[in-house]
Amino acid sequence: MINCLLCNCQLTQKLTISNIIFPGPLKQPIICSGCFQKFIRYSSEGSCRGCGRKEMNELCDDCQKWRRHYGWYLEHYPLFYYNQAMKDFMQKYKFQGQYHLRGIFYETIKEAIARIKYDILIPIPVTKNTLLTRGYNQVTGMLGDIPYTELIIHQNHQKVAQSKKDRQSRLQTKQPFLLKQGVSLQGKTILLVDDIYTTGRTLYHAATLCYEHGSKRVQSLSLAR
Template identity: 35%
Template sequence: MANYCLLCQKQLIESIAWGTIFTGDPSYLCKECESKLKRIKGNRCSKCSRALDKLGAQFIKGEICSDCDRWEKDETWQGILHENTSIFEYNDFLKETLATFKYRGDYALAKLFATNIQKVNKTLEYDHIIPIPLSEERLYERGFNQSEALLIEAKIPFHSPLARLHSEKQSKKTRQQRISQKQLFQLNPAKNFHSKNILLFDDIYTTGATLRLAAKLLKEAGANKVSSFTLARG
């Protein structure tokens, strides 16, 4: 158990919750900070994990959201990404936490999410898990790949057959620019993914464009099914 909350630096209460005793899960957050992380609950889009209960009726198409409905009606992208599973809502608190983690180099914050990632990962079926890579330039700027860091802290083995071409930061692009962008990735041809079920891993699902570009490459290489797992649904 850590002595201080990794986010607000308040001293953690020394008494250990019964759940911690039995699971052995270390605590890195104070109760106040932990309460600001909002898990996605209730009805979800069966494709992207978006909370349907928070959408108006005009943005729901049966069991999926209108965004996924548009993706699936596009012949180029239909069936490319089987489904996405996300844990948390991308609220202001998580947005600031991930910004500190990714852009200010606070690698230790990856520990905050390890237990949740482990638990959800155990419910998913796949042959290989692949973190979304950064370009060499972006990796040099940040010092680490946030998606790999999250998997490492969760002690989940992964493969890294994808390489990312350098481009403008995704956060600076509009939704339309993300959706219409050209292929961002290259795949190591020595890796065999024929008939395999692949799970892509990333920190945030925003429009789904990045994940679909990676999924398309893997499907073209013979993958049977490509799904994704993200910490947050934006």
């Protein structure tokens, strides 16, 4: 018998311990349906074509600003709303080091990614400091065995964690990323993956880098928005 990873209630389906310990396909539920229902799936209906926000216009104000600034806007696919349940999950998974929670959205992420056409999937990296203190990149953790290439790395300067900055200073930050040396993205379609889309700043930095290195199209996906 296995318990729900979030509320600890007993799940009826059997799950082997290897499913929990090793990354890979997690077909059986690892959280109960009650917990899963608290996460609200994103619907693209009546949403901004860029970031997916609920919006009257085709492109929301923020995405129009990005388009004016860069000459393009990012096609972003959020999977869930950033509601209280998602906030609680992130708190445990990302900030309290509960790495065993990484497979909860595996099937949803895999399904969504399978519907997107791309050549290279690039996860948003965490800083060396974060990797040292957290011990893992929360994005690659959630991807499991879905193929990805860590082509984007952090520049060598110290960086204050995103979550500690206010919205305004996040919008103004300088390019924090580099592409790994010797990599060409010429003519490639890129899918960037991050955990949360807040202002879009991080993904726009990463996308800019891809376009500067020859990408023909950049799309992005986040677990929550």
